[in-house]
Amino acid sequence: MKVQFKILRQKFNKTPHSQTYSLDVKLNATILDCLNRIKWEKDGTLAFRKNCRNTICGSCNMKINGRSALACKENVGS
Numbered sequence: 001m002k003v004q005f006k007i008l009r010q011k012f013n014k015t016p017h018s019q020t021y022s023l024d025v026k027l028n029a030t031i032l033d034c035l036n037r038i039k040w041e042k043d044g045t046l047a048f049r050k051n052c053r054n055t056i057c058g059s060c061n062m063k064i065n066g067r068s069a070l071a072c073k074e075n076v077g078s
């Protein structure tokens with residue numbers, strides 16, 4: 001399934017801007033998996049916080065579709 005990720009990005013002392021990436025993903029892929037793929041396959045400058053990948057540490061908490069969620073817990077299908 002082709003999904004578009006609209007990601008809010010910001011450089012030091014600059015106004016935030018959104019950047020869109022499209023990716024072919026499976027519905028059970030987590031948002032964190034998708035962000036990693038975007039970073040590894042499309043744009044190595046993309047930075048985001050993560051640590052345990054198991055919904056324990058809370059590092060990957062971010063706003064996903066307008067609400068706060070853990071990127072390693074939310075999957076594309078939800």
Ligand code: FES
Nearest residue numbers: 051053058060072
């Ligand atoms: S990476 Fe630790 S909660 Fe998501």
